[in-house]
Amino acid sequence: MSALVLDIGGTKVAAGLVDGDGRLQYETRHPTPHSDDPEQVWATVEQAIDDALAKAGGAVDGVGVSAPGPLRLAAGTTSPVNIPAWRDFPIRDRVVAVVPDVPVRVAGDGLCMALGEHWRGAGQGASFLLGMVVSTGIGGGLVLDGVPYYGRTGNAGHVGHVIVDPDGPRCVCGARGCVEAIASGPHLAAWARTQGWMGADAKELADAAAAGNDIALRAFHRGARAIAAMIASVGAVCDLDLVVVGGGVAQAGPLLFDPLRAELRNYAGLDFVSGLRVVPAALGGEAGLFGAAALLRT
Amino acid sequence: MSALVLDIGGTKVAAGLVDGDGRLQYETRHPTPHSDDPEQVWATVEQAIDDALAKAGGAVDGVGVSAPGPLRLAAGTTSPVNIPAWRDFPIRDRVVAVVPDVPVRVAGDGLCMALGEHWRGAGQGASFLLGMVVSTGIGGGLVLDGVPYYGRTGNAGHVGHVIVDPDGPRCVCGARGCVEAIASGPHLAAWARTQGWMGADAKELADAAAAGNDIALRAFHRGARAIAAMIASVGAVCDLDLVVVGGGVAQAGPLLFDPLRAELRNYAGLDFVSGLRVVPAALGGEAGLFGAAALLRT
Numbered sequence: 001m002s003a004l005v006l007d008i009g010g011t012k013v014a015a016g017l018v019d020g021d022g023r024l025q026y027e028t029r030h031p032t033p034h035s036d037d038p039e040q041v042w043a044t045v046e047q048a049i050d051d052a053l054a055k056a057g058g059a060v061d062g063v064g065v066s067a068p069g070p071l072r073l074a075a076g077t078t079s080p081v082n083i084p085a086w087r088d089f090p091i092r093d094r095v096v097a098v099v100p101d102v103p104v105r106v107a108g109d110g111l112c113m114a115l116g117e118h119w120r121g122a123g124q125g126a127s128f129l130l131g132m133v134v135s136t137g138i139g140g141g142l143v144l145d146g147v148p149y150y151g152r153t154g155n156a157g158h159v160g161h162v163i164v165d166p167d168g169p170r171c172v173c174g175a176r177g178c179v180e181a182i183a184s185g186p187h188l189a190a191w192a193r194t195q196g197w198m199g200a201d202a203k204e205l206a207d208a209a210a211a212g213n214d215i216a217l218r219a220f221h222r223g224a225r226a227i228a229a230m231i232a233s234v235g236a237v238c239d240l241d242l243v244v245v246g247g248g249v250a251q252a253g254p255l256l257f258d259p260l261r262a263e264l265r266n267y268a269g270l271d272f273v274s275g276l277r278v279v280p281a282a283l284g285g286e287a288g289l290f291g292a293a294a295l296l297r298t
Numbered sequence: 299m300s301a302l303v304l305d306i307g308g309t310k311v312a313a314g315l316v317d318g319d320g321r322l323q324y325e326t327r328h329p330t331p332h333s334d335d336p337e338q339v340w341a342t343v344e345q346a347i348d349d350a351l352a353k354a355g356g357a358v359d360g361v362g363v364s365a366p367g368p369l370r371l372a373a374g375t376t377s378p379v380n381i382p383a384w385r386d387f388p389i390r391d392r393v394v395a396v397v398p399d400v401p402v403r404v405a406g407d408g409l410c411m412a413l414g415e416h417w418r419g420a421g422q423g424a425s426f427l428l429g430m431v432v433s434t435g436i437g438g439g440l441v442l443d444g445v446p447y448y449g450r451t452g453n454a455g456h457v458g459h460v461i462v463d464p465d466g467p468r469c470v471c472g473a474r475g476c477v478e479a480i481a482s483g484p485h486l487a488a489w490a491r492t493q494g495w496m497g498a499d500a501k502e503l504a505d506a507a508a509a510g511n512d513i514a515l516r517a518f519h520r521g522a523r524a525i526a527a528m529i530a531s532v533g534a535v536c537d538l539d540l541v542v543v544g545g546g547v548a549q550a551g552p553l554l555f556d557p558l559r560a561e562l563r564n565y566a567g568l569d570f571v572s573g574l575r576v577v578p579a580a581l582g583g584e585a586g587l588f589g590a591a592a593l594l595r596t
Contacts (some may be wrong), residue, residue: 070569128450142535144449147444151537152426153570161534163527163565166462173567229461230531232473236459237440237532240451267461269471271368272451295451 003296004052004060004099005093007043007066008032008091009109010082014285015048017056018293022120024286026055038085042094049098062103064292066112068090073154076106081137081172093217104269105295110157111141111148112291113281118143118245119294121282126242130234131281132159133247134227134256138180141291142238148295160184162230179214181231185222192219206252230262235273246281253280301594302350302358302397305586306330306343306365306389309405310378312583315348315354316591320418324353336383340392345541347396360401363588364410365389367437371452371464374404379435379470401450403593408455409439409446410589411579415542419580424540429531429579430457431545432525436478439589440536445560446593458482477528481521483547490517504550518550519557526561526595533571542578551578 001020009032016027027049033040052062053060068080073283076092098143101229107115114131117123123131132140138160142149147182160180161173168177169187181187185202192205197215199205208216231243250256268274283290299318304311307330314325326349351358374390376425390404407411412429415421421429421441430438436458440447446452458478459471466475467485479485483500490503495513497503504519506514529541548554559576566572581588 046557144442144447151442152539152572153537155568155570156535156537158534158537158568158571162531164461164464166523166527166565171567174444175565175567177565178567203564209424225464229464229475233460234529234535235458237454237535239451239454239456241450267473267475269473269476270456270459271452271467272449272453272458273456 001061001296002050002056003293004056004063004239005289005292006045006048006065006095007109007112007292010068010080013048014289015298016289017052017060018290022290022293024289026052027286027289028052036085036209038089039094041083041085047192048096049095053099059167060099062105062296063095064295065091065095065104065106066288067106068111069108069110069241071108071154071179073106073139073150077117099201104297107148107150107291107295108141108154108157109288110139111150112295113246113287114141114244114291115148115294116283116287116289116291117246117281119297120290121287122244122279123242128240128242130157130159130231130238130240130243131287132243132245133244134183134185134249135247135267136185138184144238159230159234163232164226164229179226182226188223188249190221191200191222192216195219202249206255209252209255211259217255222257223249225263226257229261229267231264231276231278232267232273235268235276236270239272240276243276243278244281245278246284246287250280299359299594300354301591302347302354302361303587303590304343304346304361304363305407305410305590306363308366309343311346312349312587313350314587315323315350315358316588320591322587324350325584325587326350330381334383334385336526337381339381340506344396347393351397358397358400360403360594361393361397362593363389363393363404363508364407364586364590365404367453367456369452371404371407371448383415401594405446405448405470405589405593406439406452406455407586408437408595409448411544411585412441412455412542413446413592414581414585414587414589415544415579417595418588419585420542420577421540424542426536426538428455428457428529428538428541429534429585430541430543432543432547433483433545436482441481442536448569457528457532460531462524462527477524480524486521486547488516489520490514493517500547504553507550507553514555518553519595521547522554522557522559526558527565528563529574529576530565530571533566533574534568537570538574541574541576542575542579543587544582548578
């Protein structure tokens with residue numbers, strides 16, 4: 001099997017080839033155009049497809065697409081928050097048009113990250129897995145009973161919009177108190193600045209915390225606490241065995257994971273939740289490509 | 299088909315016979331003994347089984363059991379919060395011993411309520427359903443893609459332990475800020491008393507609210523807000539099409555559902571969540587019996 005895989009995001013479009021043993025044999029990346037023209041964004045995706053197809057000798061066995069959401073899975077369309085040019089963009093039909101006569105599977109980027117980690121990364125062996133990313137936003141996906149869980153519209157696993165504080169800050173989604181509005185990288189940094197910290201972003205905040213800066217440490221603890229409450233909630237509802245956390249903020253390592261695990265002990269009261277393990281992701285930015293390939297395995 | 303069905307709870311043990319068309323042909327109820335002796339509680343269950351078996355002429359095609367949790371589904375045991383005499387009680391093996399040679403299926407009471415409402419009640423036609431009960435506790439179960447979702451240990455759907463306020467009150471589960479610790483019947487009444495209300499329980503609180511008592515109305519609104527935040531969170535994670543709410547507190551009708559729907563509009567920001575419908579349960583106390591029968595249909 002040779003799968004052509006795409007991972008489309010707000011900053012980059014990646015394409016690759018994954019063989020039947022789950023090895024990434026080729027990868028190419030292009031910056032996502034900042035454009036109001038949906039066709040200009042598509043042209044970049046098509047270029048990435050052409051690159052990978054040429055590398056494969058013109059033929060592949062299927063195409064897996066990790067797409068930013070929200071999606072309408074039944075229609076095969078997406079309206080990505082961070083690609084404003086695409087509204088109900090028919091991503092599946094457009095891919096089918098350039099790679100005809102093979103299966104084309106589309107899923108949300110959160111689900112693809114979870115599937116990739118489940119197949120080839122830190123989630124191997126888990127049967128009930130939440131894969132999640134903490135970066136400029138917070139997203140995720142669920143593997144339940146060993147298979148991807150899509151939900152009614154293909155948008156299951158939007159864990160960034162679990163409410164962790166009913167009086168909390170307004171979120172981009174329109175609600176308030178979403179964990180994303182508290183614990184995403186930009187919100188961690190913004191909160192630290194309200195406390196007198198002078199840095200620019202979550203990366204600098206992690207450096208400051210690593211150097212012992214008190215405000216930065218408290219910012220990570222505050223974010224970790226919100227994420228822990230969310231994980232306890234998802235654990236109680238979905239009865240999981242593992243949570244895999246990736247994304248830029250998770251690269252802070254123990255600065256995030258130590259308070260996260262400590263707070264999870266406070267918020268996970270029920271026996272079947274309190275044993276829930278939380279581990280760092282293993283695949284980095286390539287999880288989505290592996291997950292897109294995994295879409296073709298079920 | 300004739301299914302012998304059991305609904306075991308902290309206050310009553312119900313048994314019944316459900317035919318293949320989903321009609322409840324017979325029902326018997328016994329109070330659950332207040333006893334430290336697991337065998338005394340079991341004797342009441344066995345009596346209920348004997349009653350129903352006799353009514354069925356001695357033979358049934360299967361047994362479905364709605365059991366209070368938490369469960370260990372793989373082992374077929376339960377350790378009900380509200381039946382302290384049972385700890386890791388082997389409910390499935392005990393039922394098999396008295397009704398041998400037919401399928402015996404056990405599930406949590408929250409899942410059975412959801413399945414019952416899905417098959418015969420207010421959840422008919424939904425494919426992604428949360429069924430939940432608001433009474434002395436808050437519990438629930440999930441029907442995902444048309445089939446029961448058990449989770450890793452059989453305890454999925456414990457929505458009462460979704461954290462809706464990270465600084466909230468301590469919960470019986472050991473965590474803090476669980477929706478159950480804010481919005482269950484006893485907690486609604488307890489909060490109202492802290493505000494100067496003089497009544498005894500949630501039923502009196504509903505009567506007071508219906509008569510226009512300001513504290514009682516605020517108590518229902520506060521509980522509804524917590525439940526709305528929980529529902530928005532579960533909707534974002536599980537991507538549902540319907541929530542069915544039953545239990546004693548839900549019998550307050552619009553006193554609960556009006557503020558619940560209004561607050562859900564505030565907390566459900568994402569498109570695929572904001573359309574989520576919330577409706578009252580239709581089967582009352584018999585949902586568990588129908589759900590236990592539904593366990594034998596899959």
